[in-house]
Amino acid sequence: MRKRQVVVRREEPQRNVRSVKYGECQKNHAANVGGYAVDGCREFMASGGEGTTAALTCAACGCHRNFHKRQVETEVVCECSSPPSNGT
Numbered sequence: 001m002r003k004r005q006v007v008v009r010r011e012e013p014q015r016n017v018r019s020v021k022y023g024e025c026q027k028n029h030a031a032n033v034g035g036y037a038v039d040g041c042r043e044f045m046a047s048g049g050e051g052t053t054a055a056l057t058c059a060a061c062g063c064h065r066n067f068h069k070r071q072v073e074t075e076v077v078c079e080c081s082s083p084p085s086n087g088t
Contacts, residue, residue, distance in 0.1 A: 017075040022068035025061050044068040 022044035030037040041061035048054025056065045 015077055017077055019073045019075075021071045021073070022065055023071050025058065025063050025068050027061075027063050027067040039063075041068075 024043065025039055025041035027038065028036055029039060039061050041058060041063070043060075044065055045059045046055045046065075047057045047059040057063070058065065058068065
């Protein structure tokens, strides 16, 4: 007898706004000789347009985007329908 798994998804309004930025490159260029050296690239700049494979390569250092430090900024959006209280 096979088990059946059902997944129910509810569509809820988006409450968080996320923006992702990629910072300095953390690739260790001297790892093959047992050392530690980074190239000094301070920020990821895509080599190509969004949706292309070049968009994942940094124009400054040539490394893949995964080597760059990921910085996620989350903004909480509140869509409250109740009137503001006057403190009484």
